[in-house]
Amino acid sequence: MKIGFYGAAGEVTGSRHLLDVDGFKVLLDCGLFQGHRGESIEKNVHLPFDAKTLDAVILSHAHIDHCGGLPILAKRGYAGPVHCTRITAELTGIMLADSAHLQEHDALFFNKIHQKDGKTIEPLYGDAEAKAATALLIPHPFGEWIVLNEKIRFRFLNAGHVIGSAMIELEVRAPKGLRRIVFTGDLGRRQTLLMDPPVPPADVDYLLIESTYGDRLHESLADVEPIIKRVVERAVAEKGKILIPSFALERTQELLFVFDKMIREKTIPSLPIYVDSPMAVTITDIFDRHLDSASFSAEFKRYICDEGDPFALKSVRYVRSPQESRTLNDKPGPMIILSASGMCEGGRILHHLRNNIEKDSTTVLMVGYQAQGTLGRRLQEGAKKIRIFGLEHPVWARVETVHTFSAHADRDDLMWFMTSLKPAPRRIFLVHGEPVGRAKLAERLLAAGLTRVAQPAHGDGVELE
Ligand SMILES: [Zn+2]
Secondary structure, three states, X not given: XXXXXXXXXXXXOOOOEEEEEOOEEXXXXXXXXXXXXXXXXXXXXXXXXXXXXXXXXXXXXXXXXHHOOHHHHHHOOOOOOEEEEHHHHHHHHHHHHHHHHHHHHHHHHHHHHOOOOOOOOOOOOOHHHXXXXXXXXXXEOOOOOXXXXXXXXXXXXXXXXXXXXXXXXXXXXEOOEEEEEEEOOOOOOOOOOOEOOOOOOOOOOEEEEEOOOOOOOOOOHHHHHHHHHHHHHHHHHHOOEEEEEOOOOOHHHHHHHXXXXXXXXXXXXXXXXXXXXXXXXXXXXXXXHOOOOOOEOHHHHHHHHHHOOOOOOOOEEEOOOHHHXXXXXXXXXXXXXXXXXXXXXXXXXXXXXXXXXXXXXXXXXXXXXXXXXXXXXXHHOOOOEEEEOOEEEEOOOEEEEOOOOOOOOOHHHHHHHHHOOOOOOOEEEEEOOOHHHHHHHHHHHHHOOOOOEEOOOOOOEEEOO
C-alpha cells in the first residue's frame, strides 16, 4: 500500500493524493493548481499518472483547488466514478462550468493581447470537458460505507469547511491488518457561523491533514458585528453604498446570515441588500434546498427553526441579469452590494467599483483574503489611485476590512484536532500548506508528543504498512 502526493504538497492549491492498494488506484481530490501562470499550467497539463489507469476518484469538497482538475482527467480518458457527497455533486457541476468559462475567457484574452508576437495558449479545458467530468459524479450521503473492492471501503464524514465538505475515511485490508486512512480535505473551525464543526475520528492509522493556517490564529467571530454596525450606520447617515467583494460559495451566505440576524435584532436598520452575482444566487438556492443538511451546526438549524430562512430577508434582492445589475448604478444609497469576484479581479464588482470609488460616501468592505498583486489587495493597502478597465480612478471611498471570516481551521483548531486523535496515528502527513507554516505546525506537534509527522514534497511516494 502506497500514497503519492501530487499536489497541495508544500503549497495550497492542486490537491491530489494517490492511494495505491495492490495496483488499485484511488485518487483523493483532483484540484486545479492556481497561481503563477507558467508554473501552474505546467502542473495542470502534465499529469504525473496515467488518467486511464485510475480506478476511482473521491472528492472532499467543491472548491476549485480540490475539484477543478477533473475536466483534465476526463480529457485524458478517465471515465470511472467520481464519488462525493450529494451537495458537493450539485456544487461541483456549477464550479466546473464556471471554471471552464474562465479558462476559455483567459485564453481568448491572452491570445488577443499577444496577437502581435504570435504567442497563443489553449484553454486548459472548455465546457464540453467540464460537462464530461460532471457526468462522472456519484453522490452519496454522509456516513454510509461505500465498497470500492474486496479490500477497500470508505465513507464521508463532516469536515465543517463549506456546505457538503467531507473528510474521507478509508478502511483498507492490508497484509498486516485493517488500516484506517483519513484525508481531512479542508478542515473547518471549531467556532463557525453556519457549519457543524468537524469531530476527530477514532482509530486513525494514517492522517492526511491540511495545514493552511498552520502558524496563524483567526480573530474571534464576535468582532464581526461591531464593524458591520459602524459601516452600516455611516452608509445610512451619508446615503452611501457599501460594496462587498465576496466569494460566491459560503462567504456570501455567511454575510447574509449576519445581516439577517442583525436586522432582526435591530442592531442595524433594514436597508436594501443586493446579491449581484449569478453564481452566488445559484449557490444560495442550493443552501436553501439543504437547510436540513448534516453540514450545518445545531445552532444555525435552531436559528432557522426560530426565525425562518436567513436567506429570505425582505430587503435582500437576488440579481441575475446584467441589465438589473446596471440599474443599481442609478439607485441612491444606502444599500449593500455583495458581488464577485472576491479579490476584485473580475466580475460585476469591477463595475460597481468604477461607479462608486470616487465618492467619499462609499465604503468598500473586504471580507476575504486578498492575494498579493490583486486589485483588492491594492485597495486594502490604501492605494490613492486604481486602474479599472484601463482607466485611472482616484480612490475617495473608505476601505475597511473584517479579518474574522475564514472557512479553515486555524493553528489551535488543527492542534486540537490532531491531539484529540486516540490512539495517536502511526503517521501524520501535513498537506495543503505553505512550507513555513506547516514546518512550524510540525514543530508544535513534536512538542505535543506527536513525533511521526511528515511534510511530503510534490511527487513524494510513501509506503504504508
Ligand atoms: Zn476549500
